[in-house]
Amino acid sequence: MTSAQSTKTRSPRFRQIVDCLRAPILEGALPAHAALPSERGVAREYNVSRMTARRALEAIEAEGLAYSEDRRGRFVSPQRLKYDVSKMISLAAVSQASGTKLEIEVIEAKEIKADAQLAKSLSVNMGEALYGYTRLFRSNGHAIFIETEWVVASQFPDLLNHDLRQSTTRLLEQNYNTYAHSGDILIRMRAVLADESKLLGLTPNHPGIELEQVICDDAGRPFCIGRQIWRGELAEFSARAIVNPQEPGRMKHSG
Amino acid sequence: MTSAQSTKTRSPRFRQIVDCLRAPILEGALPAHAALPSERGVAREYNVSRMTARRALEAIEAEGLAYSEDRRGRFVSPQRLKYDVSKMISLAAVSQASGTKLEIEVIEAKEIKADAQLAKSLSVNMGEALYGYTRLFRSNGHAIFIETEWVVASQFPDLLNHDLRQSTTRLLEQNYNTYAHSGDILIRMRAVLADESKLLGLTPNHPGIELEQVICDDAGRPFCIGRQIWRGELAEFSARAIVNPQEPGRMKHSG
DNA sequence: AGCATATTTTGGTATATACCAGATGGTTTT
DNA sequence: AAAACCATCTGGTATATACCAAAATATGCT
Incomplete structure (x- = not known):
């Protein structure tokens, strides 16, 4: 009762x-x-x-x-971190836009050989040497997301000897004269994996948001692949979409 | 033991x-x-x-x-539904891009008065009459997301008497000569609320992705606010970002 | 003060049990 | 054939208990 x-x-x-x-x-x-x-x-x-x-x-x-x-x-939870995906392609945007300083810790950095997927995304042959590095991003000591990036090694010689605790975009601009021009971005929700949880200080299966991006230069050539996994409750992505106005011929309805 | x-x-x-x-x-x-x-x-x-x-x-x-x-x-779970947020602004893109037919059920449609937030987003005065409608989107009978949209009533008279089980973008184009030109989009993760869960056939607190968009016409005037809540495991958003090349003056580093 | 050692607190894991109410499917009745 | 009934299965809720290991705190010692 x-x-x-x-x-x-x-x-x-x-x-x-x-x-x-x-x-x-x-x-x-x-x-x-x-x-x-x-x-x-x-x-x-x-x-x-x-x-x-x-x-x-x-x-x-x-x-x-x-x-x-x-x-x-x-x-x-602290406030979410806003990331404008259409303004800039790398983390500089995050850091600037939100007025928050991001602390970067390099978790791993090494040379690997391109597997099928990476090779295709970067338009190189399988087995091509790539630099891959994983970094943990914090704000006020609070972990926010992990990012792993891959670039073609021959294109950016000696990259891993630079200080990776800075904006990659800037690093590649200043040292290799390669400028980010466009990027394809993919956003989806998924659970944080066990090894990622450890880095983020979370329990496994924490809901997260995965962000994949392919960064291309002026010629449209992809030169960097990035994959981020965010703590879901801290992520907020904004974008500005523009419907192509110069190309209305594609509309097909008869009205 | x-x-x-x-x-x-x-x-x-x-x-x-x-x-x-x-x-x-x-x-x-x-x-x-x-x-x-x-x-x-x-x-x-x-x-x-x-x-x-x-x-x-x-x-x-x-x-x-x-x-x-x-x-x-x-x-x-079935496959995710891909949504290209930079190609098109409304659901027509989803339906076409993924090759999946989306079934639309109108949950509610009524006239309301703009609150502070809506008024600001739509650039009208508070209390202005708006049409608001909520629709449930399914694929093969499987609920995927709920969308609520608001438009200025005086701008689209009689809107609610049209069949809302179609692309809003198309409806406004064909009947009101209003064309979507650009849109600001916001994506964040959050739990599905209790009332939303019922519609989506879920248990509360299911992880979801919220997508907010403000749709503007050629003149940059906002004419439609949309808010979607997706089942997290079914959502996948893509976008193409282009770094503004005509405006490099904003770069401030001294190198 | 500085250090080493207990004690307490904490979230994570795990078991066993119990009840509820809606969904399901088979059976019976009409 | 359609409607009513019923036993069964299901996930959701809830309690009580127990142990673990790491973290935080308190304690005692040098």
Whole structure:
């Protein structure tokens, strides 16, 4: 007979707790990175089992309002980082547009041989030597996304001896006279993989957004492939699309 | 003493099950919408508790490989639907580009008064009459995203009496001589809300991708605001970015 | 102060059990 | 053939309990 009258079709208990937890965050009563109550704390406070408390906190996470760190606690998410994909092609845009300084840590940098997919994207033969490097991007020490880029080694000799903790676009401009002109971009949602989670300080299966880009020079030749995986709750992409006005002949309807 | 020797730091049990469940899906052994084993089924088969089985299946969901329907089961996800945001601004692109026919169901259509945000985006005064309509998009009966659009009522008189189960862009072109020229697009990840879940046939908190767009005419005047919420595992957005080559003066570095 | 050592707290994993309500499918009745 | 009924299966919710290992904190010692 526990709470008999109201057990009709009311929202589940954990969802009510979610509402209580959400309110102070949305009201701004809690600053970014402030600690949320622990699972056991919520369980005590609302007199539910720990698993129910956990489900409530996980829902808050799913809404992007908080993130969890293993064996540390849950914390209020900072603001999203806006990335204008049509203004600039690399991270300089992110860093400038949002007024946020991005810290870059080089995770790995090595020479590899192009597999089928990379070879095709970069218009080179399979087995061609490529430079590949993986970097972790943070803002105020808070991990945001991981990026791996590949370029043709012969085109950018000695690239890996440069300081990779800067905008790649700029680096290639200043040292190799190669300018980014256009880029094809692909955005999709996927879960963060196990190895990526470790770098991002997340638990596996955290929802993320993958961004792939092929960067081309003035001649339309691709010279750089990039693949980013963002913490989903921190990503925000903007773009400006222009419907081709010079080419209305393609319209086919008879009206 | 249950499985003593191997309890060092190996991956958790549910993750091993995930690997087993994932394999046949990735190999294509299971067609789209094929049923996965039930939670109780997995629990029996792998000799784990139902909650552990559930966690494994939820992980498969998080990876976008399957979706669940309440009290029906879990099923293999179909292919993603590609949406080129830079080619065209409305759904005609989706429908054509992917070669998939989209079924459109009108959920709601009514006249409202512009709130502060809508008024600002559409460059009209607050309280101005708008037409707002919500449509559900499916492919082969499978819900993919919900879209709500708002237009200025006085600009498109009688709009709601037209058949809204078609491309809005086309409708406005043919009947009101208004052509989409450019659009600002915003993409971000967020959980699917409760009311949206019902329409999409999902459980709340399903990870989704929100796409907002402001569509402008040749004169740069905004005439339509659209907001879509996609099932995250089904969305894939592409874009072509072109770095402005006529305007290199903005570069500020001293090199 | 600086260091090493316990203790507590935390999220993650896992089991066992229980009930609910909608969906499903087979059976019976009309 | 259509409608009504019913047992079964399903995912969703919820509790109670237990252990692990890493992180944070407190404690004691030098």
